[in-house]
Amino acid sequence: MALELFEVLERKLEDLLGQYQTMQSENATLMRMLEEQEKALAETREALTKLNKERDMVRQRLDQLLHKLEVLGSEK
Numbered sequence: 001m002a003l004e005l006f007e008v009l010e011r012k013l014e015d016l017l018g019q020y021q022t023m024q025s026e027n028a029t030l031m032r033m034l035e036e037q038e039k040a041l042a043e044t045r046e047a048l049t050k051l052n053k054e055r056d057m058v059r060q061r062l063d064q065l066l067h068k069l070e071v072l073g074s075e076k
Helices: 002-075
Strands: none
Touching: none
């Protein structure tokens, strides 16, 4: 009887250890995925910042050109 209980306990402990190892592996995989996603997000934010700066520069240049055209048009 005691031997049977010990075997049941041993099986349950082995199952628990197996689940623990599986969860550790899954956690490591998820951590790598999170790092990759955070890196991709940082790169996307950087690219967006660059594009916004470029857009603002283009807008300023267009405003300057339009102003020059207005000045030329008012001189005639």
